[in-house]
């Protein structure tokens with residue numbers, strides 16, 4: 001956990017009106033925080049404008065500005081929530097996971113997937129913590145392979161049944177590739193010789209695994 005996220009405990013990120021994590025939090029002059037909507041509604045139903053916590057009165061409706069720091073802290077992934085794979089410092093709560101990029105994205109980092117035509121085609125799912133440990137919903141086998149042709153994770157049975165003529169690599173390899181290309185933001189130059197070797201390894205694995213799938217276990221740890 002980073003230093004900044006330790007500054008506020010989870011309790012301090014809860015609105016005392018709705019008892020939920022802040023949504024668009026605002027700070028009153030008495031330094032108490034509430035969701036903007038909660039405090040507005042509270043003041044709508046009460047004649048006096050006062051702080052619900054300390055009862056400090058305000059004589060007019062304040063110009064409420066969302067406290068961006070607290071707002072961000074409220075979005076940081078808590079234990080049990082899936083963190084964004086792209087956030088570097090305070091990892092925000094992921095909204096969706098991309099099965100192609102094999103990454104979970106927060107609201108900010110999900111945007112390219114909703115706007116860029118290249119990424120719009122990617123299949124998104126509810127956020128999953130461990131994209132490597134997922135099981136195939138059809139065959140109940142670990143999704144440890146990645147079909148490059150379909151840009152999707154497949155299990156061993158999927159491979160044999162539906163992706164026989166496709167370019168399939170180990171999911172681990174695909175994840176490494178993704179990490180290196182950093183979701184396409186920075187194109188890492190791989191030395192041509194290493195690149196060639198990687199391709200050879202991939203090809204070797206691909207062709208040895210294709211005719212007899214029982215070789216899979218002996219070749220998977222290349």
Ligand SMILES: [Zn+2]
Nearest residue numbers: 015018035038
């Ligand atoms: Zn609230």
Ligand SMILES: [Zn+2]
Nearest residue numbers: 030032051054
């Ligand atoms: Zn107060």
Ligand SMILES: [Zn+2]
Nearest residue numbers: 084087106109
């Ligand atoms: Zn993020």
Ligand SMILES: [Zn+2]
Nearest residue numbers: 098100101122
């Ligand atoms: Zn994607």
Ligand SMILES: [Zn+2]
Nearest residue numbers: 136139155158
């Ligand atoms: Zn399957």
Ligand SMILES: [Zn+2]
Nearest residue numbers: 147150163166
């Ligand atoms: Zn395929």
